[in-house]
Amino acid sequence: xxxxxxxxxxxxxxxxxxxxxxxxxxxxxxxxxxxxxxxxxxxxxxxxxxxxxxxxxxxxxxxxxxxxxxxxxxxxxxxxxxxxxxxxxxxxxxxxxxxxxxxxxxxxxxx
Amino acid sequence: xxxxxxxxxxxxxxxxxxxxxxxxxxxxxxxxxxxxxxxxxxxxxxxxxxxxxxxxxxxxxxxxxxxxxxxxxxxxxxxxxxxxxxxxxxxxxxxxxxxxxxxxxxxxxxxxxxxxxxxxxxxxxxxxxxxxxxxxxxxxxxxxxxxxxxxxxxxxxxxxxxxxxxxxxxxxxxxxxxxxxxxxxxxxxxxxxxxxxxxxxxxxxxxxxxxxxxxx
Numbered sequence: 001x002x003x004x005x006x007x008x009x010x011x012x013x014x015x016x017x018x019x020x021x022x023x024x025x026x027x028x029x030x031x032x033x034x035x036x037x038x039x040x041x042x043x044x045x046x047x048x049x050x051x052x053x054x055x056x057x058x059x060x061x062x063x064x065x066x067x068x069x070x071x072x073x074x075x076x077x078x079x080x081x082x083x084x085x086x087x088x089x090x091x092x093x094x095x096x097x098x099x100x101x102x103x104x105x106x107x108x109x110x111x
Numbered sequence: 112x113x114x115x116x117x118x119x120x121x122x123x124x125x126x127x128x129x130x131x132x133x134x135x136x137x138x139x140x141x142x143x144x145x146x147x148x149x150x151x152x153x154x155x156x157x158x159x160x161x162x163x164x165x166x167x168x169x170x171x172x173x174x175x176x177x178x179x180x181x182x183x184x185x186x187x188x189x190x191x192x193x194x195x196x197x198x199x200x201x202x203x204x205x206x207x208x209x210x211x212x213x214x215x216x217x218x219x220x221x222x223x224x225x226x227x228x229x230x231x232x233x234x235x236x237x238x239x240x241x242x243x244x245x246x247x248x249x250x251x252x253x254x255x256x257x258x259x260x261x262x263x264x265x266x267x268x269x270x271x272x273x274x275x276x277x278x279x280x281x282x283x284x285x286x287x288x289x290x291x292x293x294x295x296x297x298x299x300x301x302x303x304x305x306x307x308x309x310x311x312x313x314x315x316x317x318x319x320x321x322x323x324x325x326x327x
Contacts, residue, residue: 021158022155022158022165022167023167052160053160054158054159054160054165055152055158055159055160055302055303055304056152056155056158056167058301058303059153059264062261062262062263062264062267062301063263063264065261066260066261066262066263069260069261070260086161087160087161090161090300090303090306091300091301091302091303091306092297092298092300092301093301095297096261096297
């Protein structure tokens with residue numbers, strides 16, 4: 001899994017590609033934690049290039065969001081494919097994450 | 112750190128006399144099965160999605176409560192969903208329960224006492240010796256239920272399992288339960304194995320209800 005990284009204004013953007021599952025959840029978690037340790041307080045995860053997410057991927061997202069919340073930061077998600085949106089809907093994650101249609105809408109809301 | 116099966120045992124025992132709370136046997140069986148599967152998921156041995164439960168790493172965990180289930184998942188020639196594995200593992204719930212209780216007795220958390228009922232029937236009680244672990248679990252649960260904070264994955268698991276067993280009726284007063292209901296409903300959805308446990312319990316309850324009140 002490749003993870004794109006960029007800074008857009010005050011927002012740090014991570015864009016995982018392919019699958020987020022047990023094979024790479026730890027490395028994704030490390031990237032999220034590294035961003036938090038760098039002092040990033042606004043994190044956007046762009047799922048536009050993500051095809052699949054498993055429970056292990058959901059757990060990593062949850063842990064990242066929890067740490068960010070504890071440090072007073074914000075997290076948002078954008079560009080969910082229908083299949084990933086379904087996973088988020090069934091697991092109730094849509095009720096805890098701010099989810100936007102695309103990156104532009106997310107950045108506007110977070111700015 | 113205690114396994115989820117051990118934490119569930121602490122919550123399923125009456126604090127006063129060490130007997131089991133009156134919950135349906137199948138609920139306890141499904142919850143213990145879910146507890147083992149969730150521990151295997153957090154140990155990176157299995158992973159799940161909406162359709163399947165997949166083996167990630169068949170290497171034993173070294174925990175005798177978990178490894179028999181891991182062996183069965185690893186030996187399976189077909190990929191099944193989480194619900195299949197909840198029901199498969201529930202068949203071994205007595206072993207999981209006894210193993211969890213043995214470990215808690217060995218760790219000095221519980222004591223084992225044998226009683227005789229009508230001089231013939233033997234029953235066992237497990238009074239608490241050291242209540243710290245149970246208090247810690249209850250505090251974690253209440254901390255999640257009484258706040259809007261994003262829960263930790265371990266806390267989600269224990270809330271899923273408690274709700275599947277129906278033991279929130281025992282842990283919370285009716286007023287507390289009414290207040291916490293929406294939060295319980297939100298949190299219990301967050302784990303896909305937890306959802307499979309709940310579906311298995313509901314299906315068995317529905318089958319029993321149909322058997323008791325058949326619709327002709």
